[in-house]
Amino acid sequence: MATHQLWEGGPAVSNYQRTQFPSYTFLNSDAKLQNIDLAQHYGTPYAMLRRVLDFKNDHALRNYVNNNTIAATDTLNLVFIPRGCLLLGAYFEVERAADGGAITASLATASGAAFGGAAGAGVAVDLTVAAGRFAAPNGAWVTANGPMSLATAQAILVPDMAQLVLATKATAGLAGFGNLRLNYTLMIAQARENIAVNF
Secondary structure (H helix, E strand, O other): OOEEEOOOOOOOOOOOOOOOOOOOOOOOOOHHHOOOOOOOOOOOOEEEEEEEEEOOOOHHHHHHHHHOOOOOOOEEEEEEEOOOEEEEEEEEEEEEOOOOOOEEEEEEEOOOOEEOOOOOOOOOEEOOOOEEEEEOEOOOOEOOOOOOOOOOOEEEOOOEEEEEEEEEEOOOOHHHOOOOEEEEEEEEEEOOOOOOOOO
16 A cells, blocks of 8 residues: 655655656645645646656656556555645546556545545546546546536645545556556646736
């Protein structure tokens, strides 16, 4: 039940191999993470925080998976959520299906919000099936055009982390992910000051 730091950004991490991962260890109380903000030079209070995981073409990700054991029940920290925003929902897409055996995962935040189900009980997604879906925090997956409630939007007052929690992973190592490519996108509204930039 290990946690893997695969998020991008944050304080610098030095290691002897000069590899991109593992990233800086996420703790919501860490003073170094309190003032990380969005790179929103275009001035809108709305943002998409996106993370693409490409197990076929991303050299840094492949290197990490080849040299670290990732198994069922492990957690992948993927997207940093800055304090002072509203988390409105998530879009999760299996762009290219896993072809290395059965593998499922649920989506959540480190603070306990789940996507696709009630808090702490997210519904696992089959990563061997290419499909996209939306969910509000602690809301059901929406897999066809139609309404999605924002009634469960989450106030983020301390830094948080979007996570992928592996429910099952039948094949060990990188082969268990095969050609998998995922798109994990969070929709947020920023409440903190956003510096206006004129071009």
